[in-house]
Amino acid sequence: MKKFVNDPQQFVPEMLKGIALANPDTLRYVPEYNLIHRADAPRDDKVTIIQGSGSGHEPAHVMVVGRGMLDAACPGDVFAAPPTDYVYETTKLLASPKGVLLLVNNYTGDRMAFEMAQEMSEADGVNVRTLFIDDDVAVKDSTWTVGRRGVAGNFFVMKAVGAAAESGADLDELVRIGEKVNSVTRTLGIALTACTPPAKGSPLFELADDEIEIGVGIHGEPGRRRAKWMPANEIVDEFLGAVVPDLPFERGEHVALMINGLGGTPISELYLLYGIAHEKLAAQGISVSRSYVGEYCTSLDMAGASLTLVKLDAEIEELLDAPAEVAVRVF
């Protein structure tokens, strides 16, 4: 294993410290609970939005804490749900009189931790709701889930509820918006290589030099099938062939198109995929009116990408347009 790491057990805390040191004005780091939160949270006039999940998916979620996005993220170790008490302590520390919304990608371990933390917080008198995200069309149930998995499409749910919360929406309204965005969001991932968790030190699974995994999960879980490597045009056919009919996305509709890198794929290849997908959608009469190309939800150093479509309407577009400020920036 060749990574930039010291003791693999300290990988997550050392990363979190780096995030905090790079954003001293806007973020706070509470090492006891792997907690990154906005310096100005909680606020009395705003529902607090918290997302957990395992680490290894950065920038999700610790690097998208900021104005118009999350108030806090409390990650677990790499690919491990956060402990219940981390979520509970985070919820308590950041509780607002307007309530707390917990965003959870649908994995069994995360569901358990967040549902238990919700019960404990409610017993303390905090008004808490939980929203599960399950945008991955690849498999119905999987290694780590009952039902569909939550993957890169979680970005759109976060962005929409983050914008609405910033403008004062109440907890019920945020749940309505989050469920709505989740219901029109669909994703498929394809891996070119496996990923290597720092503590394991070797790839999580094996893919031959000429093989790809179609429908891969963001923890390297198996997808729909293994296939021989194919050119980018055919890869995009695989993406769209799975995603478009699932909702379905239909002729005449406007969509947001995200090409998300899984961690080890250069952005040049992501834009190449984007261009092909944009044109193939146009040929089907589906108009891409918002583009998202880059890394949003990764799987450590996995080479690969996912494609997400979101069916747009005026309300969703306005929420996606709203300003946001997060740790990750280019300039």
Added chain:
Amino acid sequence: MKKFVNDPQQFVPEMLKGIALANPDTLRYVPEYNLIHRADAPRDDKVTIIQGSGSGHEPAHVMVVGRGMLDAACPGDVFAAPPTDYVYETTKLLASPKGVLLLVNNYTGDRMAFEMAQEMSEADGVNVRTLFIDDDVAVKDSTWTVGRRGVAGNFFVMKAVGAAAESGADLDELVRIGEKVNSVTRTLGIALTACTPPAKGSPLFELADDEIEIGVGIHGEPGRRRAKWMPANEIVDEFLGAVVPDLPFERGEHVALMINGLGGTPISELYLLYGIAHEKLAAQGISVSRSYVGEYCTSLDMAGASLTLVKLDAEIEELLDAPAEVAVRVF
């Protein structure tokens, strides 16, 4: 080779088409010259800023065209300087009465193409200046350069002259600012793996499973030495041991610290490096007051990172603070 690619010869044009399709309101693509330019360029009231270089370093430079940054980028093929006539035609097409500034990372091939294009444009009556960037401390001369190489530190030159041009600075003033920023910027790169150009289909060089290359160039050129893999703390000592004494950066100074990913390294590892470097600099009395963590200038899918320091003063900070809009965005 497992990449998202169709015909490797079409890798660059297909990527450029993707960039253009993702940014229909702000960018224009001219396929004849690999040219990406701002939709509103050239402007009579603003010096035009153009950067070339080979492809394979994205987001540099085709994805950082936009307000407050570049007016245009005309890349060559992967790791190849743009042809002289691409640079010449780009310069002619985007010439402003206030002049044109060509930014060039210091490589022999790029220098030749840009210097010749400058002469040809001047013969046409265009007012052109060229600015060479050479921030890499690793080697004095290299495979492809006389003198030092230009690497990720070129971002700071671009950002500073981009901001100044936006506020109306003339060509002489831009050259002064660019030379000043270049003169206080220093970078070193370290590779964990080689990179694989699409047209070659195999790694450019070999690194054993326990080896790293210290001082690597962004085309996989050799650096100072090969070493055994070492923990992140020691990697940061290698970075700072080369970069800090070079200017030198001294106790009491304020710096910008960039940890730039080389294409295949997840952002979690970059923040881990950032945190360590920030604290080690503080221990030397050097205060990091601006942070840049992510991918700025890559080497295709190479796993690795570079560390850049910029000595700050009020003028440079103001230019780095100015607003900018580029293709690459997170939200």
